[in-house]
Amino acid sequence: MQTPLPFLSSDAQQGALGGVIILDLTRVVAGPYCAMILADLGATAIKIEHPKDPDLTREFPPFREDSGTAASGFFAQYNRNKLAISLDLKHPEGKALFLDMVAQAHVVIENFRPGTMERLGLGYDVLKARNPAIVYAAISGFGHTGPNSRRPAYDSTAQAAGGLWSMNGLEEEPMRVGTVLGDLSAGMFAAIGILAALRQAEQSGQGQMVDVSQQDSIVALTENAVVTYTETGKVTLPAGNGHPFVKPYGRYRCKDGYVFFGAYTDKFWQEACRTFGDSELEHDPEVATMAQRFQQDIYERKVDPAVRRWCGRHTKAELEAMTGDRFPLTPIKGIDEVVADPHLRERDMLVPVNYRNATFSVFGNPVKLSGGTREHGASAPAIAQDNQAIYLDWLGLTPERYDGLRQQGVL
The missing domain is CATH 3.40.50.10540 (Crotonobetainyl-coa:carnitine coa-transferase; domain 1)
Incomplete structure (x- = not known):
C-alpha cells in the first residue's frame, strides 16, 4: 500500500x-x-x-x-x-x-x-x-x-x-x-x-x-433463461407476476393492496393452510405434494382460488402479522412504506x-x-x-x- x-x-x-x-x-x-x-x-x-x-x-x-x-x-x-x-x-x-x-x-x-x-x-x-x-x-x-x-x-x-x-x-x-x-x-x-x-x-x-x-x-x-434456452430451445417470455413453474408464487390482491405469496413447498403450504384455517385443503390428497400443486389444472382449479380467497379477506398488515415467520408472505410496499420500514x-x-x-x-x-x-x-x-x-x-x-x-x- x-x-x-x-x-x-x-x-x-x-x-x-x-x-x-x-x-x-x-x-x-x-x-x-x-x-x-x-x-x-x-x-x-x-x-x-x-x-x-x-x-x-x-x-x-x-x-x-x-x-x-x-x-x-x-x-x-x-x-x-x-x-x-x-x-x-x-x-x-x-x-x-x-x-x-x-x-x-x-x-x-x-x-x-x-x-x-x-x-x-x-x-x-x-x-x-x-x-x-x-x-x-x-x-x-x-x-x-x-x-x-x-x-x-x-x-x-x-x-x-x-x-x-x-x-x-x-x-x-x-x-x-x-x-x-x-x-x-x-x-x-x-x-x-x-x-x-x-x-x-x-x-x-x-x-x-x-x-x-x-x-x-x-x-x-437473467436467472435460468440462458440455460433453459441452450438446453431446451425455449425462449423465456414475460410471465407477469407469476413464476414459470413454481406455484403458488406471485402477486395476490388483499383488502388494501397486494402481497407476494410464496408458500409453494410442502412445509410452507401446510403452514398456510393451518394459518388460514383451511383444514379441508390441508388434508386434500389432490394438493398434497408440490408436484401436484405445480400442475396447471390443479393449480387453476384448487390452489390459486384458495390463495386468492385467503388474501382477499385481510389487509396487508393483517396478513403480515398472521404469517410472521411461518411461511413467505410479504406486503408489496410502496417506497413510502419502504422508507418507513422499522426493519430497514x-x-x-x-x-x-x-x-x-x-x-x-x-x-x-x-x-x-x-x-x-x-x-x-x-x-x-x-x-x-x-x-x-x-x-x-x-x-x-x-x-x-x-x-x-x-x-x-x-x-
Whole structure:
C-alpha cells in the first residue's frame, strides 16, 4: 500500500478498505455507484471532474435549496464519502498531474466509451507503466472487446441487449425494469472485480484491468433463461407476476393492496393452510405434494382460488402479522412504506447525507461489516472542494504553480 493521503485524519482512513486510494473519473450512476460502495467500505475516493463540465447529475432532481443554493439529492446519494477535485485531462499539464496521482493511487475507475482514455493518452497501458500495481476498472455498455464495444449505451441499452427487457412485464408485451438495473449491476460487479484485483496486486505487486460491461451484467441477472434456452430451445417470455413453474408464487390482491405469496413447498403450504384455517385443503390428497400443486389444472382449479380467497379477506398488515415467520408472505410496499420500514431503519438502510448545506435521506450500503462502514452521516462534495488539499498537500505543488494551473483552466 502506498502512503495514505497526509491531510486525512486517521479516522477518515479507517474501515476494511482504509488506505486504498481511488481515482474516480466516472459520471452519472454506474461508475459513481461503484466508487461509492468502496468509499462506504473505507476507501478514499477522489472524484475527478472537468472544471467546465462536472458530473451532470449535480443537476438531477430531487433538489433542496438551503442558503439559496440548489443541491441535488440524486448526486448526494451516489457520491457520498468522496473528495472532489477538478482537472482537465485533455491539457498536457492535466495529464501529467493525473499520472502523478496514479503513481500514488491503487485504483482508477472510469466509465467512458471504450477508446476515450486511449485518445487522451491515458489508457491502461500508460497508467500501468507509471504504476504496475494500479487496478484499472472500466465500466461500459458493451465492454472493451467484441464488435459492439464502441457503441454508445445507457441503462436501457443494457436491459434491451442483455435480454431482461424481453423477459419482464405482462404477458402481452415486454417492459423495462423500473430502475437503472444495467447501471447498478455493472457498478456492483465492478466493485467485486476491483476487490479481487486489489487482493492479487497486494500479493504480487501487479495490477490488472477490470473490464465490466452493462450488457454482460444484465445477462448474469437473467436467472435460468440462458440455460433453459441452450438446453431446451425455449425462449423465456414475460410471465407477469407469476413464476414459470413454481406455484403458488406471485402477486395476490388483499383488502388494501397486494402481497407476494410464496408458500409453494410442502412445509410452507401446510403452514398456510393451518394459518388460514383451511383444514379441508390441508388434508386434500389432490394438493398434497408440490408436484401436484405445480400442475396447471390443479393449480387453476384448487390452489390459486384458495390463495386468492385467503388474501382477499385481510389487509396487508393483517396478513403480515398472521404469517410472521411461518411461511413467505410479504406486503408489496410502496417506497413510502419502504422508507418507513422499522426493519430497514434498524439496518441503516436509510442514512443522512449532507450536500451543499442540505441533508438528504438516501439508501444505505447493503454490505454490513461487523467492523463498521462509513455511509452513516456521510457528505457529498461540492465541485473542486478538495483541490488545495490534493494538489498542494498530497501532490506537493507550489502555491505559484497551483495558481498558474487554475488561471490556465487546467484545474
